[in-house]
Amino acid sequence: MERLFxxxxxxxxxxxxxxxxxxxxxxxxxxxxxxGAKFYNSSNTVVASLNNVSQNIRxxxxxxxxxxxxxxxxxxxxxxxxxxxxxxxxLDDTVAIKDSVLITRFDFVSAKVVNNQxxxxxxxxxLDKGNDAGLEPGMAVISSSGVVGKVKAVSSHYSVVTSLxxxxxxxxGLLKRTGHFGSIQxxxxxxxxxxxxxxxxxxxxxxxxxxxxxxxxxxxxEGVMIGTVDEVSLRDEALWYELKVKLSxxxxxxxxxxxxKSQMKHEQxxxxxxxxxxxx
Amino acid sequence: MNRVSILxxxxxxxxxxxxxxxxxxxxxxxxxxxFLYVAYLLMLPVETPPLTLMGIGFLMGFAVDMxxxxxxxxxxxxxxxxxxxxxxxxxxxxxxxxxxxxxxxxAMSGTQWFLIYAMPLVFVHxxxxxxxxxxxxxxxxxxxWKAILSTLFTMVVILIAEFLFPGRRR
Numbered sequence: 001m002e003r004l005f006x007x008x009x010x011x012x013x014x015x016x017x018x019x020x021x022x023x024x025x026x027x028x029x030x031x032x033x034x035x036g037a038k039f040y041n042s043s044n045t046v047v048a049s050l051n052n053v054s055q056n057i058r059x060x061x062x063x064x065x066x067x068x069x070x071x072x073x074x075x076x077x078x079x080x081x082x083x084x085x086x087x088x089x090x091l092d093d094t095v096a097i098k099d100s101v102l103i104t105r106f107d108f109v110s111a112k113v114v115n116n117q118x119x120x121x122x123x124x125x126x127l128d129k130g131n132d133a134g135l136e137p138g139m140a141v142i143s144s145s146g147v148v149g150k151v152k153a154v155s156s157h158y159s160v161v162t163s164l165x166x167x168x169x170x171x172x173g174l175l176k177r178t179g180h181f182g183s184i185q186x187x188x189x190x191x192x193x194x195x196x197x198x199x200x201x202x203x204x205x206x207x208x209x210x211x212x213x214x215x216x217x218x219x220x221x222e223g224v225m226i227g228t229v230d231e232v233s234l235r236d237e238a239l240w241y242e243l244k245v246k247l248s249x250x251x252x253x254x255x256x257x258x259x260x261k262s263q264m265k266h267e268q269x270x271x272x273x274x275x276x277x278x279x280x
Numbered sequence: 281m282n283r284v285s286i287l288x289x290x291x292x293x294x295x296x297x298x299x300x301x302x303x304x305x306x307x308x309x310x311x312x313x314x315f316l317y318v319a320y321l322l323m324l325p326v327e328t329p330p331l332t333l334m335g336i337g338f339l340m341g342f343a344v345d346m347x348x349x350x351x352x353x354x355x356x357x358x359x360x361x362x363x364x365x366x367x368x369x370x371x372x373x374x375x376x377x378x379x380x381x382x383x384x385x386x387a388m389s390g391t392q393w394f395l396i397y398a399m400p401l402v403f404v405h406x407x408x409x410x411x412x413x414x415x416x417x418x419x420x421x422x423x424x425w426k427a428i429l430s431t432l433f434t435m436v437v438i439l440i441a442e443f444l445f446p447g448r449r450r
Contacts, residue, residue, distance in 0.1 A: 013330040017363040020338055024359060027352030028412060047346050054301045117349070119307040121413045124349040160349065167415070188419060191310060 048158040051115040051126055059255070066255040073144035106221050107261040109133050114158065118191040118251045123163040125149060127257065130157045140220045140260040146249035147171065147213060147226050148257050165191055165251055173226055173245075174214040178203050181214045184226060184245070191251050193230060196243040203241070205232055211245050221260055284381075288324075295320040296340065300347035303437075312429040317344060318405055319438045321362060322398050323385045326378045330366055337362035350413065357408040361401045372397050386442040398438065403431045 008015060059066075111133070115126035129135055131154050141148040141161050149161045150169070162169055165186050173184040173196055182198035196211055209229040215222030231244035299317040306314055321337055328336075341355030348354065369378075374389045386394045406427040414423045 013334075013363070016331055016334055017359065020334055020359045021356060024338075024341075024352040024356035028350075028356065031351045050301065051347070058305070115347075115349075119310045119313070120348075120350075121410075121415070122350065126349075188414065189310075189422060 048114060048126060048128075048155070052128065055114050062253065062255060065253055069144065069253075070256070076144065109135065109259045109261065111159075111257055111259055113254050113257060116251070116254050117163070118165055121167050121188045123165040123251075124152065125161040125163050125254065125257075127159050127161060127259075128157070129259065130154050130159050132156055133259075134261060135159050135259055136261075138219065140262070141257050142220070142224050142260060143249050143254065143257045145225065146247060147220060147224050148249060148251075148254065150219060151259065161257075163251065164194065164247075171220065171226075172214040172216045173211050174223075175199060175203070175205055175229075176210040176212050176223075178205070178209075181216065182240075182243075184211070191247075193244050193246055194227065196229070196245045197240060199241040199243060201234065201239065201241070205229055205241060205243060207232060219260075219262065221262075291320060292336075292340065296343050299344060304347065308429075308433060311426050312433040313406075313426075314430070314433050314437050315402075315405070315409075316434065316437050316441065318358075318361070318402055318434065319398075319441065321358060322365070322401060323383045325381060325383045326369065327380065330363070333362040333365060334359050353409060353412055356412060357405045360408050361405045364404065365401060368397065368401060386439070391439075394442075395435070399431065399435055402434050402438075403427065406430045406434070 109129060111127040111129040113125055114128050115124075117123040117125070125141075125148070127141075135151055135154050137151050137154060139151040141151060147164055149163045149166070151159055152162045153160045164171065164184070167186055167188045169186065171184040172181060174181045175196075180199055180203050182196055184194055184196055186194050199205060207229055211226045211229065213220040213222060213224045213226060225248045227245040227247040227249075229243055230246040233242045235242070295317045299315065303314050303316055317340060321333075321340060324333060324336065337358035338355050341353075341358035342351075344354045345351045369384060372393070374393050378384075379388075382388050384394075384397055388394075407424075410423045410427045410430075411417065417423075
């Protein structure tokens with residue numbers, strides 16, 4: 001026993017090294033789980049408020065861009081509102097909508113970006129809204145020009161979002177013109193472009209085709225813009241196209257985002273769960 | 281608690297906040313990152329015991345991780361180079377050995393020695409960091425390229441900082 005202690009003491013540097021490295025590796029693996037409320041991230045109040053100060057300084061240099069994009073969004077929204085109003089007028093005369101749940105299926109909360117990353121393999125975004133605004137892990141985050149990501153962790157006033165620019169994230173996408181759906185995943189290199197996979201051979205996608213969310217996952221509302229096809233390639237023996245999509249949202253200029261609260265996500269998830277269990 | 285250790289603690293926070301508040305936003309061409317905080321770890325006094333070195337490395341890495349949203353990554357890389365540091369210091373001992381209480385900086389033994397000492401450690405740190413972040417060797421070429429460019433960028437910034445504030449932490 002004594003020999004063992006002497007041995008351990010002699011090589012204490014090496015053993016401390018091992019223990020610390022194993023602990024770090026465990027933290028990394030634990031953190032890689034796609035979702036989860038963790039304390040040690042930038043939704044932690046001290047870290048987030050420091051980030052907030054730093055972002056406030058950066059904001060001054062982005063003011064012009066932000067103003068322009070907000071004005072554009074305003075115009076767009078006003079146009080859409082007018083459009084929908086007119087349609088409702090017509091609908092009201094013919095049918096009465098029975099299920100009010102369907103109308104209020106999605107609820108929207110606006111938030112400011114406090115910290116944003118685009119250059120790493122796994123990018124995250126910190127927002128200035130948290131639990132108190134009703135945010136929960138798993139909610140979708142979009143902006144006026146496209147999909148942004150999915151809420152990962154929430155504290156009382158801040159939240160961390162897994163950006164679409166994260167090699168672990170997969171989103172279901174739809175080729176709008178033909179109606180075929182596939183998966184969207186980032187390759188880790190170019191923050192402007194993203195891969196669109198599993199479009200079968202017989203489809204003929206062309207450069208410029210629009211890609212939107214498919215709504216199969218119930219996280220994102222259907223038809224949110226992702227981007228436009230930028231590059232089409234098909235290897236001779238491949239089953240699927242390799243498509244590159246140019247993102248409609250410039251992630252480097254992200255300033256304000258909208259969080260989508262899906263009222264019916266639980267319902268869809270639970271009924272799908274039941275079907276899965278029945279099949280097993 | 282003497283004057284030297286107070287200065288050390290102070291510069292720990294200066295390096296940390298400079299890294300997470302300013303250098304976090306500095307990325308060249310989406311590939312070259314600057315992790316200046318590694319310089320603090322490299323320039324701790326020569327005779328610091330290995331356990332203290334690893335402890336400080338872990339604390340620094342963990343604090344940076346909180347801001348970088350990558351818990352464990354930087355801590356892992358820092359503990360790794362802190363473990364390797366003393367072995368490396370022993371094998372690149374300059375002529376006449378180390379003075380007591382010296383810190384392995386540019387001012388101690390000149391640019392050439394400093395590059396030989398710091399460059400490999402910074403490279404190991406960046407490799408550990410980027411390969412763990414990529415989750416393996418799937419994108420080997422690109423990740424290695426990232427590590428090489430970032431090593432060069434970090435070294436340039438460390439050298440500039442050393443020339444601007446020579447011998448500040450001796």
